[in-house]
Amino acid sequence: MVKWKRLPLNSNYAVAYAVKDADVDVIAAYPITPQTTIVEKIAEFLANGEFDAEMIHVESEHSALSALVGASAAGARVFTATASQGLELMHEILHIASGSRLPIVMAIATRALSAPISIWCDYSDLMNTRDASWITFINSSAQEVYDTLIMAYKIAEDPRVLLPVMSAHDGYIMSHTVEPVDVAEDPEDIRRFIPKRRDRINILDPDRPVSIGTIVRPEWFYEVKYQQVVAMREARKVIKEAQEEFASRFGRRHDVIETHMMDDAELAILTYGGIYGTAREAVDMMRAKGMKVGSVKLRLWRPFPADELRKALSNVQAVAVVDRAISYGTPIAGPVALEVISLFYDEKDAPKVISFVAGIGQRTVTEYDFVGIAEKSLKYLSSGSIPKETIYWGVRGVEV
Amino acid sequence: MAERSQRIEIRWHGRGGQGAVTAAIVTAQAAIFEGKYAQAYPEFGAERRGAPVNAYTRISNTPIYTHAPILYPDVVVVLDPSLPWDMVLRGLKENGTVVVNSKRSPDEMREIVKRSDVRIATVDATKVALEKLGVPIVNTAMIGALIRVVPVVSIDSVIRAVKETFPGRLGEANAEAIKASYEVTRVG
Numbered sequence: 001m002v003k004w005k006r007l008p009l010n011s012n013y014a015v016a017y018a019v020k021d022a023d024v025d026v027i028a029a030y031p032i033t034p035q036t037t038i039v040e041k042i043a044e045f046l047a048n049g050e051f052d053a054e055m056i057h058v059e060s061e062h063s064a065l066s067a068l069v070g071a072s073a074a075g076a077r078v079f080t081a082t083a084s085q086g087l088e089l090m091h092e093i094l095h096i097a098s099g100s101r102l103p104i105v106m107a108i109a110t111r112a113l114s115a116p117i118s119i120w121c122d123y124s125d126l127m128n129t130r131d132a133s134w135i136t137f138i139n140s141s142a143q144e145v146y147d148t149l150i151m152a153y154k155i156a157e158d159p160r161v162l163l164p165v166m167s168a169h170d171g172y173i174m175s176h177t178v179e180p181v182d183v184a185e186d187p188e189d190i191r192r193f194i195p196k197r198r199d200r201i202n203i204l205d206p207d208r209p210v211s212i213g214t215i216v217r218p219e220w221f222y223e224v225k226y227q228q229v230v231a232m233r234e235a236r237k238v239i240k241e242a243q244e245e246f247a248s249r250f251g252r253r254h255d256v257i258e259t260h261m262m263d264d265a266e267l268a269i270l271t272y273g274g275i276y277g278t279a280r281e282a283v284d285m286m287r288a289k290g291m292k293v294g295s296v297k298l299r300l301w302r303p304f305p306a307d308e309l310r311k312a313l314s315n316v317q318a319v320a321v322v323d324r325a326i327s328y329g330t331p332i333a334g335p336v337a338l339e340v341i342s343l344f345y346d347e348k349d350a351p352k353v354i355s356f357v358a359g360i361g362q363r364t365v366t367e368y369d370f371v372g373i374a375e376k377s378l379k380y381l382s383s384g385s386i387p388k389e390t391i392y393w394g395v396r397g398v399e400v
Numbered sequence: 401m402a403e404r405s406q407r408i409e410i411r412w413h414g415r416g417g418q419g420a421v422t423a424a425i426v427t428a429q430a431a432i433f434e435g436k437y438a439q440a441y442p443e444f445g446a447e448r449r450g451a452p453v454n455a456y457t458r459i460s461n462t463p464i465y466t467h468a469p470i471l472y473p474d475v476v477v478v479l480d481p482s483l484p485w486d487m488v489l490r491g492l493k494e495n496g497t498v499v500v501n502s503k504r505s506p507d508e509m510r511e512i513v514k515r516s517d518v519r520i521a522t523v524d525a526t527k528v529a530l531e532k533l534g535v536p537i538v539n540t541a542m543i544g545a546l547i548r549v550v551p552v553v554s555i556d557s558v559i560r561a562v563k564e565t566f567p568g569r570l571g572e573a574n575a576e577a578i579k580a581s582y583e584v585t586r587v588g
Contacts, residue, residue: 277465
């Protein structure tokens, strides 16, 4: 029996506990709000001797991820964390990490991008990494943050996958909110779930020399990149296996999506991150008033859980997708809304997809916003005219 | 049938340096020790000594999913009575509770609060803090006052939480501040 201790932790500290319990070997990071306290807490664990790892102090996020590329290529289990401009500065190395098939794990406390400067939460930083070939989870509670980070090593290091993993949570809205989290009483229980493997082919080893990251000419480059396509496809299976084993060992079940009150729902609200919980409670408020509304949480962004979502949304008349990032210059500007629309392209009797953007730069989103979004969506549905452009919910000076 | 959800939402008002955020977290921590569900978070603005600071605690017997700010608190705890009252009372539920750091009696305080529906509790937390801690940091004294008038968590759990937050002598002194303030809080 695995024993747990229930601690009051914010999502940043939940990450730090997971890093300790996963027995990470090398950490390299550069401070940026609201991520900073993750690495501070890890430093405290190391100083107290609660686990042992190499902490590399670097001069930028670009260097942080570069250091981990080296450490991971040498076979170490590695970790970093960042947000916002820090993630942007890493961008070049994001592709080098995934293209080199290195199982790096990174936590993101999501934050808006400059300019103008905002230290507050939205998902602009994470969504800008969409095509970097990183497996990307978005968490909705501090417990999910802890559990996902542990599973991230299982998934990333699987020989069928060998891709880096990002595990995100809302800056401030989660990074600085204390919630109850069950953490392992004995880290060995976690370590038995994610034993360190040395059977990767891409480990630099003098006894078995390989080259990583060399120039590849047009005759082979396409095939190498196609392997990443295959790895992402394999990841879908590996993620499911990891979740199953996690549930049977530890008794906590997570899935790539989660649904609430969807059995007889006419309208679904689909969103991700900390505000999913707000949407879920709004659904309960609306159910009490007799509105047939359900909610769907997107926990996995890449690989996109297409089959699961198609199934979950098969019986609703409409789905309101609430995004917290803007893809500028396109009629549908919500990154997740675009994916959901493509799920149902050319399908008969497909649900109508209504794209909303909300919470930009941490503009407050409450249960009442979700009630408003649902009422608006049902009105569109009954009028038979579904907007072909994203609705910018909560922006001042614009009539919606 | 699911257990009926009972949720208490508390908003803390103080100034930078008074420890409102710590008070919100310690109270949540005490609830978590009791097996309840709880959340605590600061208002996410710039943190400067002397500037108004809000913090929030949610406590429930059922899981808390929302991450929305508390707009309609059941309780407001006022660490500094010089803060503007329209700000402090904003959204406070009907028949809610106001807990104020003040030398005044609850009846005198009602003249200032100007709401007949709410319950008012007062405590001279500055005096308690100076006696027990030697500094006018009133957060733990205000926790004692809060749980006296709204027993969302037991005094034992709060003392355990405060001792874990402040190990050693500082924790002992803060536990004393909680106990003392719990005793002298006046409810109107």
